Amino acid sequence: MTLQEILESVKSGSVSVEEAERILKKESYEEMGYAKLDTSRKARTGFAEVIYCSNKADEHLLNIFERLYREDGEVFGTRASQHQYELVKEKFPEVEYDPISRILKVEKKDKKRIGKIAVCSAGTADIPVAEEAAQTAEYFGTNVERIYDVGVSGMHRLFSRLETIQSANCVIAVAGMEGALASVMGGLVSRPVIAVPTSVGYGASMHGLSALLTMINSCANGIAVVNIDNGYGAGYLATQINRLAAGTDEKGN
The missing domain is CATH 3.40.50.1970 (Rossmann fold)
Structure with missing residues (x-):
């Protein structure tokens, strides 16, 4: 959630003040040993973190993908291979892959453009x-x-x-x-x-x-x-x- 979305949710009553405080106090990144996921990037910049898939180990890619999905309900990856798509698809059947652009993503269907x-x-x-x-x-x-x-x-x-x-x-x-x-x-x-x-x-x-x-x-x-x-x-x-x-x-x- 962006900072504006958090404030609007508090205003509408869909998020409590206590929950908003918990979100805002949350660690600005998540330590995974091999990666430090910038989970507060969307709140700071309006753009969630994206995965550069090329050269990532299978286990690392899967774990990063899963963590970002849990964070925001969607994930965007660039420079993914067919193998990486098949790997992620086993765990996330809804994932989409375009072999031309090599984009790997799970995207919210009700997105406003x-x-x-x-x-x-x-x-x-x-x-x-x-x-x-x-x-x-x-x-x-x-x-x-x-x-x-x-x-x-x-x-x-x-x-x-x-x-x-x-x-x-x-x-x-x-x-x-x-x-x-x-x-x-x-x-x-x-x-x-x-x-x-x-x-x-x-x-x-x-x-x-x-x-x-x-x-x-x-x-x-x-x-x-x-x-x-x-x-x-x-x-x-x-x-x-x-x-x-x-x-x-x-x-x-």
Whole structure:
């Protein structure tokens, strides 16, 4: 629960003052020996802790997943393997897995989503990273418009969806090769653009370094760049921007 949710629950009477005090006094993290779970992160930041699944031992992943599930009733994991999905599914049959984005999650079904962001990929090969960004934003309560395969080798494809892109509170541009899509977006929209370089490309792309350098050196304004293949980071940042925009709109300012 966030701090606001705790206070509202006390106000409505669904949580007693004593229970609220217990929650607020609870240890800010849970010591598991191999992990220190940041159980107060959602109260501090509005975002619960997420599991980076890659390279985790089976036992560690299962125990962390179970503890976070007990804490909040939902869990979000990135970079999970098929093996890890099958492992978690034995204990949590409701878990969902997307082999494209490699997202592993248990998500509340009645979740409210606000605002809108646009997640755009230059090519079909960039979709795994784009989907990581899109599903991260959706998990954290953002409406997402997916616009894929609109790279600079065929600009007319992008222009056909421009009105939708321009109406979003934030745009995520996911591109490999030379990474030019982000610069194009920066010159077409009035909202922040989050550029995500991917490791898609031939030899001289240097596993995404070429796209990263292009995006960092863009002459277009309003572009922020995350790390290579970091769809999660882009989706998180886009959600923060979207929450600000949606909050402003709700106040009529």
